[in-house]
Amino acid sequence: MxxxxxxxxxxxxxxxxxxxxxxxxxxxxxxxxxxxxxxxxxxxxxxxxxxxxxxxxxxxxxxxxxxxxxxxxxxxxxxxxxxxxxxxxxxxxxxxxxxxxxxxxxxxxxxxxxxxxxxxxxxxxxxxxxxxxxxxxxxxxxxxxxxxxxxxxxxxxxxxxxxxxxxxxxxxxxxxxxxxxxxxxxHYNGPALNSSEIAVMRSELPGCEQLIDNCYATGEALDCIAAEGTCMNISSHYIDSGLSVYDVRTTADLxxxxxxxxxxxxxxxxxxxxxxxxxxxxxxxxxxxxxxxxxxxxxxxxxxxxxxxxxxxxxNGDADFICNWFSGMTFVKSLIWTYQSEFNNSSMKKWIVGNNFGGETMSYDKLTFVRVYEAGHEVPLYQPTNSLDMFTKWINNEALTTESESKKRGINKRKI
CATH class of the missing domain: 3.40.50.1820 (Alpha/Beta hydrolase fold, catalytic domain)
Incomplete structure (x- = not known):
């Protein structure tokens, strides 16, 4: 399965x-x-x-x-x-x-x-x-x-x-x-913000992390609620900018x-x-x-x-704020499993769909990570062709076509 x-x-x-x-x-x-x-x-x-x-x-x-x-x-x-x-x-x-x-x-x-x-x-x-x-x-x-x-x-x-x-x-x-x-x-991150807003968010991050550690240590609901409130508040600096949390390229909602x-x-x-x-x-x-x-x-x-x-x-869609690809990459590299070292030492490759760049991918054994270009939170909404390509190859246990493979086939690529 x-x-x-x-x-x-x-x-x-x-x-x-x-x-x-x-x-x-x-x-x-x-x-x-x-x-x-x-x-x-x-x-x-x-x-x-x-x-x-x-x-x-x-x-x-x-x-x-x-x-x-x-x-x-x-x-x-x-x-x-x-x-x-x-x-x-x-x-x-x-x-x-x-x-x-x-x-x-x-x-x-x-x-x-x-x-x-x-x-x-x-x-x-x-x-x-x-x-x-x-x-x-x-x-x-x-x-x-x-x-x-x-x-x-x-x-x-x-x-x-x-x-x-x-x-x-x-x-x-x-x-x-x-x-x-x-x-x-x-996990939340901070794209599309000015330097002062980013500095404030970074200064608030240690307090958020400490409360998360306390939540995990005690397992008490009140400790976890405190972590939720503090950490979500950090993202308010981004929300106040007016940009969508689902697509950093726009102020419009889904x-x-x-x-x-x-x-x-x-x-x-x-x-x-x-x-x-x-x-x-x-x-x-x-x-x-x-x-x-x-x-x-x-x-x-x-x-x-x-x-x-x-x-x-x-x-992750690379224009998504609320589930951003930076945190996705950090997460997959932190996973402790049989091939953690091999996965982390593998290179990020360009993913090719047809004649276009669909994004970037890295994979080893059973773990695959994909950054989807030009996509917000609901990736298939923004990139239906690319998401179907990814899904089809995944369910058929096939690797995504990468730049090195496409060169062998003489594909002329352009970014979508």
């Missing part, structure tokens, strides 16, 4: 918990006809929205009496039976994975104004079956009586969901499985047209949605913050994966 994880310096614990559980447990499934199941656990429909030419399912899986998790699944456009299955999760914490579906890697994108959608030819369903899940409860269309407030709680709910999803659709349980997560907890689309009654009915759409849940975000969860490091969990032979891909 390949596991795709995208973040910068701090990883969403639900990915790691789920991977460990998958490694330790084997799922026994009775092969049955999914359409014949009559079970209140499942409230699922099959629509023709987004891409009417592929098999798709959406709706809810009830994992307990308090929790109804919404999902939208699409089969691959090409040879779905032999394609892998990729799980997509957005961050926040508390943001809907429908954002990734409709704005980044799904089979359709909203037109201006959000009144309708159009085909997305560079969707990742070109090469993979895709499963988008709104989690935890209160994100997107998911609902329930209990809102979780830690990544551990969220990961356990996610694991239960996937168990039930594969019970409902056993044909997808046999596929190669990839986990892909975006954002949630990138587009939100998809909220208009998901609010349409006919769309909600077609996909089986039973509550209004919540782009990012403030309740979930506040809960994670007040538990001190957002400052926690899961570096050791990534090391666990690498030391047990699981592939890990980490990439």
């Amino acid at each position: 390949g596991f795709i994880i995208k973040s910068s310096g701090k990883f969403s614990y639900q990915f790691i918990i789920f991977v460990i559980l998958i490694v330790c447990c084997f799922l026994t499934i009775e092969i049955i006809d999914a359409a014949a199941i009559k079970d209140p656990t499942y409230n699922i429909v099959s629509s023709k929205l987004c891409d009417p030419n592929v098999k798709q399912y959406s709706g809810y899986i009830k994992i307990n009496q308090f929790t109804n998790i919404f999902f939208w699944f699409f089969e691959s456009r090409k040879n779905p039976k032999d394609s892998p299955l990729t799980l997509w999760l957005n961050g926040g914490p508390g943001c809907s994975s429908m954002v990734g579906l409709i704005q980044e890697v799904g089979p359709c994108r909203t037109i201006a104004g959000g009144t309708d959608v159009e085909n997305h030819p560079e969707s990742w369903i070109e090469v993979s079956n895709m499963l988008f899940i709104d989690q935890p409860v209160d994100a997107g269309f998911s609902f329930g009586d209990r809102i979780v407030s830690t990544t551990e709680q969220s990961s356990l709910n996610l694991y239960d969901f996937l168990q039930k999803f594969f019970e409902k659709f056993p044909e997808y349980s046999k596929m190669k499985f990839h986990i892909f997560g975006e954002s949630f907890g990138g 587009p939100l047209d998809y909220q208009v689309y998901f609010a349409k009654p006919e769309v909600m009915s077609a996909i089986g949605a039973q509550k209004s759409f919540t782009n990012c849940s403030l309740n979930v975000y506040a809960g994670f913050y007040l538990q001190g969860d957002m400052i926690q490091s899961h570096k050791t969990d990534v090391e666990y994966l690498l030391n047990r032979g699981f592939p890990v891909l980490i990439y």
